[in-house]
Amino acid sequence: MSVAKTSIKAKIAKVLSVRHLNDSTFVVRFERGDFQFEPGQYLALGLKGKIQKREYSIYSAREDDFLEILVKEVLDGDVSKRLKTLNPGDELEVQGPFGYFTIDEKKKEKHIYFIASGTGISPCHSLVMSNADLKFTMLHGVRTADERYDMMDYSKGNYVACTSREGTGDFYGRVTDYLNKANIKTDAAYYICGNSNMIYDVFDILKGAGVPQDQIHTEVYF
Amino acid sequence: MKYHVITLGCQMNLSDSERVTTVLDQMGYTYTENEDEAQVVGILACSVRQKAIDKVYSRIHKWNKRKDKDNLITFLSGCILPSDKEKFLKLFDIVFQMSELQKLPEIISQYGIVTPAALKQEFSFGVNNELSTFWNIDPKYASKFEAYIPIQNGCDKFCTFCAVPYTRGREVSRPSNEIISEVERLVLAGYKSITLLGQNVNSYGLDKKGEEISFAQLLDAIGQVGDKYPNKKFWVYYTSPHPRDMTNDVIDVMAQYQCIAKQVHLPVQSGDDKMLIKMNRKHTMQTYHGIIDYIRLKMPEATIFTDIIVGFTGETDEQYANTKKAVADIKYNMAYIAMYSQRPGAVSSRWADDISMEVKKQRHHDLTQELGKHTEVYNKMLVGKTVDVLVTHPDRKDGFLSGHNEGKQVIRFASNDHTLIGNFVKVKITSSTPFSMQGELLKVHQSVDLKLV
The missing domain is CATH 3.80.30.20 (tm_1862 like domain)
Known part of the structure; x- marks a missing residue:
């Protein structure tokens, strides 16, 4: 019997560590090799020899000599459960990079508002960590304070946690509630990443405030 | 020795199917419309609709039953979801991606059915196995x-x-x-x-x-x-x-x-x-x-x-x-x-x-x-204008041929001359509907090559 292989030669990478951020969310760090990417892009990843693959935004910076992804365990998921129990030395198959959620030089001159929900912060983290001079505000929608993943990586005052289920963040409510009360700058660039309903609502608020569409960038998480 | 291939889905699969049949022909097999008399049977699968997946299951169960009395090799390729592939690997003899097509003769040869390909030791389609x-x-x-x-x-x-x-x-x-x-x-x-x-x-x-x-x-x-x-x-x-x-x-x-x-x-x-x-x-x-x-x-x-x-x-x-x-x-x-x-x-x-x-x-x-x-x-x-039409097939309407212009718009015209199929003709458009046009044949294009028909 012939077992079909993947259509593109996947890179094999060894796991370096798994860092748990709370009960369900963790960062998988693995070998980078010669993998090149633009911050904001994603990769497809699975366990070596397993058919199932999933897409994850790259969490680490362009200059890091390793790759990282931010993963939330999906209860009925297949890949994320396996990733959670990885050990250093385990092997992964990595394909990519893919995607267009990147920042060009012209946009870097503007103030950038990242608006992310949950693990949708992952590509924004990579963008911030790869661009030291970026003028940005990170608006992060989470349910509870323990989902403020690596908040210390963002300079003080640039990170705003909107907690929807408890008042322990910087703002009690959803990111949309925050934006509805905020003075929205029409000359800024907006990078939105998360579930499509959040993106829809933010999109409406920004367009309603007069932000030109070519200054709004989206990446849908599923 | 005969083979039968079922092709489901889009134009990509049809194109892939043309290459699969070429490989099987070169192995010495001949195509048959009747799958029951074939020794090699395969499917180019499509995962766009559940109905197409169901067809694959229905066929392979039928073929696997046939294996009780016949010497039969089954294969599967095309668009297959990872979750389905794991199941199909247990049901089909061979599951391969198009990129592995060159290995198909070698794999079939190993199944022990004597074919011209199996007897030819140096049989090879290419110099390497690159994807x-x-x-x-x-x-x-x-x-x-x-x-x-x-x-x-x-x-x-x-x-x-x-x-x-x-x-x-x-x-x-x-x-x-x-x-x-x-x-x-x-x-x-x-x-x-x-x-x-x-x-x-x-x-x-x-x-x-x-x-x-x-x-x-x-x-x-x-x-x-x-x-x-x-x-x-x-x-x-x-x-x-x-x-x-x-x-x-x-x-x-x-x-x-x-x-x-x-x-x-x-x-x-x-x-x-x-x-x-x-x-x-x-x-x-x-x-x-x-x-x-x-x-x-x-x-x-x-x-x-x-x-x-x-x-x-x-x-x-x-x-x-x-x-x-x-x-x-x-x-x-x-x-x-x-x-x-x-x-x-x-x-x-x-x-x-x-x-x-x-x-x-x-x-x-x-x-x-x-x-x-x-x-x-x-x-x-376009009515009243003359356009080049590539004649592609007899129209459903008796006495008419059908084809398309450069813009891929359907145009039919009265003619029983089936030798025009596969050639360019000049057609004057005489009437139109929202989704097709009708015209009259003016002349066959100069570069027509009737030998090909």
Whole structure:
């Protein structure tokens, strides 16, 4: 019997560590090799020899000599459960990079508002960590304070946690509630990443405030 | 020894099937329409609809029952979801991707059935087993005048309604020298219509990161093949491009060469920006309109086709109205309108299919009516004009032949002369309907080559 292989030669990478951020969310760090990417892009990843693959935004910076992804365990998921129990030395198959959620030089001159929900912060983290001079505000929608993943990586005052289920963040409510009360700058660039309903609502608020569409960038998480 | 291949799904699968049958023919097998008398039976599967998957299960259970009394080898290829593949590996003897096609003779030979191929020790199709070498296999084209050339396989776009990235894998471009050679061979063999195939044809070359030419450069090279043989009339099409990668230089090249057909099939899927986000299409209506404007500027004569999904998860009346407005604004020459249905393995299959069938049907009907209003106006403008038509088949209407013009619009005319099939003729358009035209045959094109018919 012939077992079909993947259509593109996947890179094999060894796991370096798994860092748990709370009960369900963790960062998988693995070998980078010669993998090149633009911050904001994603990769497809699975366990070596397993058919199932999933897409994850790259969490680490362009200059890091390793790759990282931010993963939330999906209860009925297949890949994320396996990733959670990885050990250093385990092997992964990595394909990519893919995607267009990147920042060009012209946009870097503007103030950038990242608006992310949950693990949708992952590509924004990579963008911030790869661009030291970026003028940005990170608006992060989470349910509870323990989902403020690596908040210390963002300079003080640039990170705003909107907690929807408890008042322990910087703002009690959803990111949309925050934006509805905020003075929205029409000359800024907006990078939105998360579930499509959040993106829809933010999109409406920004367009309603007069932000030109070519200054709004989206990446849908599923 | 006989084989039978069942091909399900899209044009990509048909093209792949042509290459599979070539390999089996070269092994010494002969094709049979009757699967019950075949010793090698296979399926080119499609995962777009559950119905197609069900067909695969139904066939393999039947074939596996037949194995109790017959010596039978079963194989499966095409678009297969990872979750289905694990199950199929237990049911089929051989499951392979198209990139592994060259190994098929070797694998079949190992099954112990004596075939001419199994007896020939040095049997080989190529010099190596590189993943892309299946493209080198000269296909047995199903038609003598229309050919489909795969230039790229897989998809990196991850539209939420589609499972192709999971079934065919990531984008891999075929070497450009092979494509250009294949086009030239076909032109010299008298082919009149050549379609470059790929899930996202215009992202051709991007996966090679600078080591391969771009899609615009590929079209340019193909255009030069046309210039090299000015007495050979043929039209080159491509399908489907993605708006995200549709650059002006592609349109510039199309405008430059006579052999590149002035027809663009540019899937929009929805005319609403928020729906496009949910579909993960990576283009906005603003950028899409920009492309259309440039096409109209550089090639005013070009026809524009599209694909549209109505009733996608959560589509509101207002969002549908935006799609209808896009159809009215752009005035497509043709739109393939699909009512949304969940596709196994696609991201959107995890979301509720919450638009009722009644609403989907109503939107489908309404949009078809809207489309018809604009195609009718365009088609009427052609009445009285003389156009080149590639005759493709006998029409359903007795005593008529059917074909299409350069813009891929259907045109029929009265004739019983089936030798015209596969040739260019001049037709004067005499009447039109929203989706077809009728005309009278004026003359057979000068470059007609009746030997091929």
